Amino acid sequence: MAITEMEVKEIAEKINNKELSSLEVAEAFLKRIDTVDAGINAYITVAHSQARKAAGEIDDRIASGESVGEYAGVPVGVKDVLCTEGLRTTCGSRILSGFSPVYDATVVKKIREAGLVILGKANMDEFAMGSSTENSYFGPTRNPWDPERVPGGSSGGSAALVAAGEAPWALGSDTGGSIRQPAAMCGIVGMKPTYGLVSRYGLVAFASSLDQVGPMTRNVHDCAVLLDMIAGHDPLDSTSIPGARPCYADSLNPNVRGLKVGVVRELTSTGIEPGVLREFNKAVELLAASGLECEEVSLSSFEYGLSAYYLIAPAEASSNLARFDGVRYGFRAEGEMEDIWEMYDRTRSEGFGDEVKRRIMLGTYALSAGYYDEYYAKALKVRTLIVEDFNRAWGKFDVLVSPTSPTTAFKIGEKVDDPLTMYLSDICTIPVNLAGIPAISIPCGLSGGLPVGFQIMAPPLQEEKLLSVACGLESLLGFDEKPPALI
Amino acid sequence: MDYLTTIGLEIHVELLTNSKMFCGCPADFGGDPNTKTCPVCLGHPGSLPVMNRKAVESTIRLGLSLNCDISPRSIFHRKNYFYPDMPKNYQISQYDIPLCVGGCLDVEMEGYARKVGITRVHLEEDTGKSLHVGESGRIHGADFSLENFNRAGVPLAEIVTEPDIKSPEEARAFAQLLRSTIRYIGISDGKMEEGSLRVDANISISAGEELGTKVEIKNMNSFKALQRALAYEEERQRKVLNEGGTIVQETRHWDDAAGITHPLRSKEEAFDYRYFPEPDLLPVEPEPAWIDELRESLPELPVARAGRLKSEYGLPVEMVSAIIAEKALADFYEEALKSGGDPREIAKWIAGDLAALLNEQSVDISGSPVTPAYIGELVGLITKKTISGKMAKDLLKETFSSGKSPAKIVKEKGLLQIADEDELMSMVEKVIAENPEAVEDFKNGKEQSLKFMMGQVMKMSRGKANPQITSDLIKQKLS
Numbered sequence: 006m007a008i009t010e011m012e013v014k015e016i017a018e019k020i021n022n023k024e025l026s027s028l029e030v031a032e033a034f035l036k037r038i039d040t041v042d043a044g045i046n047a048y049i050t051v052a053h054s055q056a057r058k059a060a061g062e063i064d065d066r067i068a069s070g071e072s073v074g075e076y077a078g079v080p081v082g083v084k085d086v087l088c089t090e091g092l093r094t095t096c097g098s099r100i101l102s103g104f105s106p107v108y109d110a111t112v113v114k115k116i117r118e119a120g121l122v123i124l125g126k127a128n129m130d131e132f133a134m135g136s137s138t139e140n141s142y143f144g145p146t147r148n149p150w151d152p153e154r155v156p157g158g159s160s161g162g163s164a165a166l167v168a169a170g171e172a173p174w175a176l177g178s179d180t181g182g183s184i185r186q187p188a189a190m191c192g193i194v195g196m197k198p199t200y201g202l203v204s205r206y207g208l209v210a211f212a213s214s215l216d217q218v219g220p221m222t223r224n225v226h227d228c229a230v231l232l233d234m235i236a237g238h239d240p241l242d243s244t245s246i247p248g249a250r251p252c253y254a255d256s257l258n259p260n261v262r263g264l265k266v267g268v269v270r271e272l273t274s275t276g277i278e279p280g281v282l283r284e285f286n287k288a289v290e291l292l293a294a295s296g297l298e299c300e301e302v303s304l305s306s307f308e309y310g311l312s313a314y315y316l317i318a319p320a321e322a323s324s325n326l327a328r329f330d331g332v333r334y335g336f337r338a339e340g341e342m343e344d345i346w347e348m349y350d351r352t353r354s355e356g357f358g359d360e361v362k363r364r365i366m367l368g369t370y371a372l373s374a375g376y377y378d379e380y381y382a383k384a385l386k387v388r389t390l391i392v393e394d395f396n397r398a399w400g401k402f403d404v405l406v407s408p409t410s411p412t413t414a415f416k417i418g419e420k421v422d423d424p425l426t427m428y429l430s431d432i433c434t435i436p437v438n439l440a441g442i443p444a445i446s447i448p449c450g451l452s453g454g455l456p457v458g459f460q461i462m463a464p465p466l467q468e469e470k471l472l473s474v475a476c477g478l479e480s481l482l483g484f485d486e487k488p489p490a491l492i
Numbered sequence: 493m494d495y496l497t498t499i500g501l502e503i504h505v506e507l508l509t510n511s512k513m514f515c516g517c518p519a520d521f522g523g524d525p526n527t528k529t530c531p532v533c534l535g536h537p538g539s540l541p542v543m544n545r546k547a548v549e550s551t552i553r554l555g556l557s558l559n560c561d562i563s564p565r566s567i568f569h570r571k572n573y574f575y576p577d578m579p580k581n582y583q584i585s586q587y588d589i590p591l592c593v594g595g596c597l598d599v600e601m602e603g604y605a606r607k608v609g610i611t612r613v614h615l616e617e618d619t620g621k622s623l624h625v626g627e628s629g630r631i632h633g634a635d636f637s638l639e640n641f642n643r644a645g646v647p648l649a650e651i652v653t654e655p656d657i658k659s660p661e662e663a664r665a666f667a668q669l670l671r672s673t674i675r676y677i678g679i680s681d682g683k684m685e686e687g688s689l690r691v692d693a694n695i696s697i698s699a700g701e702e703l704g705t706k707v708e709i710k711n712m713n714s715f716k717a718l719q720r721a722l723a724y725e726e727e728r729q730r731k732v733l734n735e736g737g738t739i740v741q742e743t744r745h746w747d748d749a750a751g752i753t754h755p756l757r758s759k760e761e762a763f764d765y766r767y768f769p770e771p772d773l774l775p776v777e778p779e780p781a782w783i784d785e786l787r788e789s790l791p792e793l794p795v796a797r798a799g800r801l802k803s804e805y806g807l808p809v810e811m812v813s814a815i816i817a818e819k820a821l822a823d824f825y826e827e828a829l830k831s832g833g834d835p836r837e838i839a840k841w842i843a844g845d846l847a848a849l850l851n852e853q854s855v856d857i858s859g860s861p862v863t864p865a866y867i868g869e870l871v872g873l874i875t876k877k878t879i880s881g882k883m884a885k886d887l888l889k890e891t892f893s894s895g896k897s898p899a900k901i902v903k904e905k906g907l908l909q910i911a912d913e914d915e916l917m918s919m920v921e922k923v924i925a926e927n928p929e930a931v932e933d934f935k936n937g938k939e940q941s942l943k944f945m946m947g948q949v950m951k952m953s954r955g956k957a958n959p960q961i962t963s964d965l966i967k968q969k970l971s
Contacts, residue, residue: 088538101537108531110538207538213771242540243773321771324570327581328535332639344632349574372572372766381768 008033027078031060047166077120082175085126097141100356110207128162136430149488157187164191182434185446189409189458200441204239212318262296272407280452313387323368409446409458499657513647514541533645535579547647555592590614609654660722805835831868
């Protein structure tokens with residue numbers, strides 16, 4: 006079997022017992038990238054020399070008898086929204102041209118400490134704003150299942166590179182569905198942890214109260230392993246949750262008979278593609294047949310989730326993105342300028358793409374004097390209602406389920422001029438971010454030859470239960486389809 | 493026409509913490525540009541703020557010192573505006589739920605006291621410093637600007653007063669008392685010239701009950717400048733109104749050299765700051781036990797100390813104000829009192845001659861070569877008439893420069909005052925014999941001649957003659 010097709014666990018074992026060197030593994034993936042990525046564009050930056058150096062160091066440590074981590078030497082792709090010291094970080098934007106961070110994001114530090122080898126930085130919608138990875142200054146990423154289609158977004162690069170075997174797993178970030186929706190569209194596993202479980206330090210902020218870093222993997226076990234590596238309290242992030250947490254990989258238990266599953270009516274009724282609904286319902290039936298109690302539940306506040314999200318997220322973004330001004334780093338417009346105000350205007354006009362500008366304007370408007378109460382404050386109230394709806398549901402259900410995305414991967418260019426339709430791509434994933442709870446998407450079937458994602462949601466900090474249900478369903482489904490275009 | 497003046501102040505105090513408000517960089521003044529910076533205070537992508545507990549503590553202590561209530565749950569907001577000295581283009585500040593609310597400070601004036609309400613005390617981060625290079629010296633029209641972010645992220649407490657201040661003098665006295673208070677509790681060095689204490693003022697005048705249009709004044713870099721700027725503005729507004737004009741609500745810049753205020757035109761002025769809760773920080777919820785602990789650990793504050801000095805020792809207001817201005821000076825005073833000397837006399841020497849000497853030599857009271865015990869000794873020597881007041885002045889100078897005790901200097905130099913009547917009488921007789929003209933003048937009622945003869949005795953005794961006894965002896969001899 007080709008190294009690039011091996012399970013993470015197998016690669017790790019082979020490195021540990023010296024059947025394979027970390028460098029060989031890295032070379033195999035780099036070669037795969039060099040072969041297929043021209044057609045996929047999953048990576049913005051491929052870190053050939055840095056990856057080789059890191060892999061070589063792992064090999065040296067193993068050779069000298071040093072004990073390295075269980076997964077040391079396994080390669081990984083990192084969404085280009087995470088700061089990597091000495092490796093350019095673009096956020097898919099022109100405005101960060103030439104920017105090389107002076108520090109590693111906490112999660113990057115953690116995976117480096119675990120011995121993972123960073124192959125490169127994954128493509129994304131500019132500043133994680135988008136659902137198709139078409140809003141990247143570095144061009145769109147293509148879906149390995151059908152290169153005419155989008156991989157979803159904003160972590161489309163991370164999803165596509167895992168699906169295309171350009172790394173065995175990757176890190177993404179999820180503000181309104183940016184891990185789960187592309188995972189669904191690319192037929193992989195993607196998880197958004199509880200807000201505060203994973204440090205945001207070094208994650209370039211889109212919407213601070215919603216952003217969370219998470220794993221994107223080929224299976225649920227890998228997802229638990231990668232989560233174990235990145236989770237935990239970080240004193241550099243005030244919103245990170247203190248206290249001990251279990252080992253998620255060790256506590257995976259696919260036997261979840263008797264658990265109560267709520268099927269969210271608002272996310273399974275209108276606006277869901279028939280093929281998606283068909284595959285989703287089949288999976289629910291499978292769960293019911295295996296001894297889980299499945300029942301429909303109505304969470305009426307979800308109706309307003311999308312509207313609330315498109316006020317809160319842009320409001321925070323309008324402030325978070327103010328620092329990109331051409332003064333200290335990144336892109337600065339050139340030519341004669343009257344004053345600094347013109348420098349700001351031109352730098353930001355030329356440096357940001359349309360979707361980013363649209364959201365900055367939306368957010369600026371929502372926070373403006375006289376509109377704050379009408380928009381931002383009202384959106385916060387909706388957010389509270391959504392949290393309350395979830396809390397009521399947790400009184401009755403262990404987990405909630407829905408399709409991850411209302412559609413399968415759509416054509417490149419299909420929705421790019423229709424932002425409102427594009428925004429609907431996140432209708433099923435957004436409530437999770439607003440409530441700060443954990444959720445996972447796993448592939449549950451194909452519709453028209455394209456993957457369909459199944460979303461499972463759990464109460465805050467119940468990642469163990471979430472991953473166990475996902476693990477159980479995964480083995481029931483036995484989904485092992487691969488992108489046809491690449492085999 | 494008579495107008496009533498109404499003034500409110502906004503005061504920024506740079507807190508004396510070891511590290512900045514949201515990162516581990518040193519918070520002290522100075523250093524080469526941009527050497528005290530990191531990804532957090534430079535606003536690098538992905539960096540996040542972490543609250544400095546010491547800054548919260550200092551702000552709560554300040555609030556308690558100003559008799560404020562401490563909010564059980566206080567939150568931070570982002571204040572959004574673009575300016576190159578602000579790395580994130582938003583300032584983390586407080587908006588509707590500040591740390592401290594509703595206090596007051598009593599300012600002792602000549603013959604009355606003014607109670608000034610404190611609206612709020614909140615915590616925020618400082619900006620960097622810009623150097624605009626070009627003819628204008630301002631950002632508009634600059635050729636280029638240099639930024640130094642050493643100060644960016646240093647914690648600032650902002651104090652907002654109610655419009656309770658009625659004159660420029662009161663404003664100055666309030667600001668000085670506030671400075672004393674922050675120095676007593678040790679949260680800031682309160683140096684206006686270094687910018688660690690910055691005072692902005694709002695002033696309006698009105699003929700009736702209804703308040704007039706207020707004008708904000710910035711850029712006062714000393715207490716004197718604050719008073720002058722407000723006096724200027726009071727007068728300017730009076731003239732405008734008397735000539736039938738109206739006051740424009742605006743921000744004006746104090747030009748200290750020219751002694752005038754002028755309107756500050758800035759693109760930033762009409763900005764909507766779009767405040768919203770800072771999502772990167774948790775609310776601050778100080779434990780009641782912690783607040784109690786902080787309250788109990790406060791030292792005796794200037795207002796209380798002034799009251800005590802006044803009632804215990806009967807010192808006049810201006811003398812008390814001078815003594816209590818600095819905690820070290822007041823401590824020095826109370827230490828000197830242990831000598832048992834007259835409190836007023838001791839206060840006079842400390843606030844007068846000693847303060848002048850310290851000022852002249854730019855020495856802090858804590859580094860004074862004259863100890864509290866020496867002042868006690870000096871006053872004792874005067875009271876016992878061992879030396880005269882005139883001798884004491886010189887003696888203090890000598891003590892200051894040599895660090896020797898006054899008694900020792902007196903002994904070494906034989907400076908003892910001559911109070912022995914026989915010894916003085918022989919000198920008086922000699923002077924009378926040598927100066928018949930002066931004697932004649934004295935008998936004709938010329939007071940001047942007494943002083944002349946006194947001077948002759950002093951000369952003869954090398955300044956040691958007791959003036960009172962000498963004067964009595966001359967009169968007695970010639971009567």
